[in-house]
Amino acid sequence: MKGLRNDVRYIQERxxxxxxxxxxxxxxxxxxxxxxxxxxxxxxSNRRFFWLLSCSL
Structure with missing residues (x-):
């Protein structure tokens, strides 16, 4: 029952x-x-760009 009570308090506050x-x-x-x-x-995206650039050299 304690868990349910905490859920109700959360809902009340939230x-x-x-x-x-x-x-x-x-x-x-x-x-x-x-x-x-x-x-x-x-x-x-930057890593892919520089990897592709290094492959083309």
Whole structure:
């Protein structure tokens, strides 16, 4: 029963008591994840470019 009580408290806090704060937090975290994905993708793209360049020399 303790787990269920914690779930209810989370739902109360997340969706009723502090919805705006949680929404802002999630948006910041999603932005960080997206920026990290872009950096990793750019890094992989650069590695491929320089590998192809070295193969053509």
């Amino acid at each position: 969706w009723i008591d502090a919805k705006e704060e949680w929404d802002a937090f999630e948006q910041r975290e999603w932005r960080k994840e997206g920026e990290a994905d872009v950096r990793e993708g750019a890094s992989a």
